[in-house]
Amino acid sequence: MIVELDCGNSFIKWRVVDGAKSVICSMGIAASNEELISALDEIGRTISLRRGRLVSVRSDEETAQLRELLAQNLGVEVQCAQPARALAGIRNGYDDFSALGLDRWLAMVGAYSLARKACLVLDLGTAVTSDFVSADGVHQGGYICPGLPLLRSQLREHTRRIRYNDAMVKEVIKDMGPGRATAEAVERGCLLMLRGFMDAQLALATEYLGDDFDVFVTGGDAALVKEMLSGARFVPDLIFIGLAIACPIP
Numbered sequence: 511m512i513v514e515l516d517c518g519n520s521f522i523k524w525r526v527v528d529g530a531k532s533v534i535c536s537m538g539i540a541a542s543n544e545e546l547i548s549a550l551d552e553i554g555r556t557i558s559l560r561r562g563r564l565v566s567v568r569s570d571e572e573t574a575q576l577r578e579l580l581a582q583n584l585g586v587e588v589q590c591a592q593p594a595r596a597l598a599g600i601r602n603g604y605d606d607f608s609a610l611g612l613d614r615w616l617a618m619v620g621a622y623s624l625a626r627k628a629c630l631v632l633d634l635g636t637a638v639t640s641d642f643v644s645a646d647g648v649h650q651g652g653y654i655c656p657g658l659p660l661l662r663s664q665l666r667e668h669t670r671r672i673r674y675n676d677a678m679v680k681e682v683i684k685d686m687g688p689g690r691a692t693a694e695a696v697e698r699g700c701l702l703m704l705r706g707f708m709d710a711q712l713a714l715a716t717e718y719l720g721d722d723f724d725v726f727v728t729g730g731d732a733a734l735v736k737e738m739l740s741g742a743r744f745v746p747d748l749i750f751i752g753l754a755i756a757c758p759i760p
C-alpha cells in the first residue's frame with residue numbers, strides 16, 4: 511500500500527492507496543503531524559505501509575521533519591515531489607520555476623493529464639489560487655489571493671467587534687441576502703468576494719485561453735462555488751492525481 515500526503519498550510523490531506531489497482535483504502539484530514547501519525551499507525555496495524563509520496567507547501571525543515579517522523583514511527587519511506595521546469599506535457603510558466611507552489615503545479619499536472627486541452631485550475635484552500643494552462647500545455651501563470659479562512663481571520667484579528675460562533679458558518683450561507691447579524695454579514699460578504707474572484711478568473715480564461723477550456727476546481731472550500739461554476743469539473747483529489755504522476759512508485 512502507498513501512503514499519499516498533501517501538506518497544505520493548514521491541514522494534511524492523506525490517503526492510503528493500493529498502487530497496483532489504484533484503489534483508495536482509506537483517507538482523512540489531519541490538523542497536525544501527531545494526528546497524522548496516529549491515524550496512519552492505526553491503519554498500519556492491519557495493512558502493510560512501506561512507501562509513500564508527499565507534496566508540501568510547508569518549509570523544507572517542516573517537510574523534512576515530517577518525513578523523518580514517518581520513517582521512524584511507521585517505517586514508511588516517502589518520496590517528495592520536487593519543482594520542475596516541465597512534467598507530463600506541461601511547462602512551468604514561472605520565471606523561477608522553483609518558486610511556484612508545488613500544490614499548484616501538481617493540480618495543473620493532474621488537470622492537464624485529465625483534459626489534454628486548455629484548462630483553468632482553481633484551488634480553494636487557506637489561499638485561493640488560479641492557474642492557466644494553454645492547449646499545448648504551457649502554463650500562462652496564475653493568481654493568488656486569501657481564501658475564506660484567511661479572509662475571516664483577518665477581519666477578526668483587526669477589528670474589536672467582529673466576533674461570532676464558528677458553528678454558525680454553514681447555516682448562515684444557506685441564504686445570501688444582506689446580513690442582519692455579524693456572522694451573516696461576514697460569511698456572506700467573504701463568500702461573495704470569493705465568487706467575484708471566480709467570475710474574474712472565468713473572464714480572464716476566455717481572454718488568455720480562448721473559448722475552449724476546461725475548468726477544474728479543487729480544495730476544501732470548492733463546494734462553496736459549485737452552484738456558480740456549472741460546467742466545471744470538481745475533482746477533490748486533483749493534487750493526488752498530479753502527485754502520482756510526479757512521484758511514480760515502481
Ligand SMILES: Nc1ncnc2c1ncn2[C@@H]1O[C@H](COP(=O)(O)OP(=O)(O)OP(=O)(O)O)[C@@H](O)[C@H]1O
Binds near residue numbers: 636729
Ligand atoms: N473535512 C474538512 N476538514 C478541514 N477543512 C475542511 C473540510 N472540509 C472543508 N474544509 C474547508 O477547507 C478549507 C481548507 O482547505 P484545504 O484543506 O484545501 O487547504 P489547506 O490545507 O488549509 O491549505 P492549502 O491551501 O495550503 O492546501 C477550510 O476553509 C475548511 O473550512
Ligand SMILES: CC(C)(CO)[C@@H](O)C(=O)NCCC(=O)O
Binds near residue numbers: 518
Ligand atoms: C499559494 C499557496 C500558499 C497555495 O497553497 C502555495 O501554492 C504556495 O505557497 N505557493 C508559493 C508561492 C507561489 O506559488 O508563487
Ligand SMILES: [K+]
Binds near residue numbers: 518613633
Ligand atoms: K492546496
